[in-house]
Amino acid sequence: MTRLGWGILVAIVVVIAGFASVTRFGTIRPEARMARGAAMPSPGAVVAATSPGRLVVPVAGVARAALRDNWGDPREGGARAHHGLDIPAAAGTAVLAAAPGRVAKLFQSGRGGTTLYVRSTDGGTVYYYAHLAGYAPGITEGRIVRAGETIAFVGDSGDAGPGNYHLHFGVQRMAPGMRWWQGEDVDPYPILAAGTAPR
Numbered sequence: 005m006t007r008l009g010w011g012i013l014v015a016i017v018v019v020i021a022g023f024a025s026v027t028r029f030g031t032i033r034p035e036a037r038m039a040r041g042a043a044m045p046s047p048g049a050v051v052a053a054t055s056p057g058r059l060v061v062p063v064a065g066v067a068r069a070a071l072r073d074n075w076g077d078p079r080e081g082g083a084r085a086h087h088g089l090d091i092p093a094a095a096g097t098a099v100l101a102a103a104p105g106r107v108a109k110l111f112q113s114g115r116g117g118t119t120l121y122v123r124s125t126d127g128g129t130v131y132y133y134a135h136l137a138g139y140a141p142g143i144t145e146g147r148i149v150r151a152g153e154t155i156a157f158v159g160d161s162g163d164a165g166p167g168n169y170h171l172h173f174g175v176q177r178m179a180p181g182m183r184w185w186q187g188e189d190v191d192p193y194p195i196l197a198a199g200t201a202p203r
Contacts, residue, residue: 059103062091073191103129105131107143133156135160
C-alpha cells in the first residue's frame, strides 16, 4: 500500500473512533445533551407509571424511601421558612409530572429560577417545580400532561446556588378563582411519601 493509501486509512480510523466516542451509540446522558445544546427527550415519554390517584415522585430514579422532609427548614438566615420539598439529583435528571393536569404557568423568578406550575385536572391543586435547568421539548402553557411524563430537567437556577442541583417541589391547595400563584402551601413530604393525592 502506498504512503497516501496508509494516510487515508489512518484518517478514516481516526474519524470513526472520534464519532464513536462522542455518540456512545445513543446513550448520552441528558446533562451531556444539555451542555451541547442538543434536544432533550420527548416530553411524551412516560418515565414512571402510576395508578389513578397516586402521585409520582417527581424526579426520575428517586425512590419514595429516599425522600427527606425539609418543610419549615430556615432559609435566608432564618428570615423565612422553606415551603416545599427539596429532592437532590444530578443535573439534567428528568423532572416528572407528579400528577395529571394542565401546565398553568412557565415562569422565571429570582428565588425559584426556571419554574413550572401544573394545575390538577379538578383545579383544586397546583404542583410547583423550581430550580429547573429547562423545560422538556413541547412543554408550553396550557398543555395537558400525564402523571409520570417528563416535563423538565433538574438544575440549579434561581437561588439554589451553583452546583446545588435539586428539584424544589411544592404543593398548593387552590380555592375557586385562585390564580396559579395564589394557593395555600401544603407540606408535600407526607403526600409524596404516602403516594396519595392531596385532599
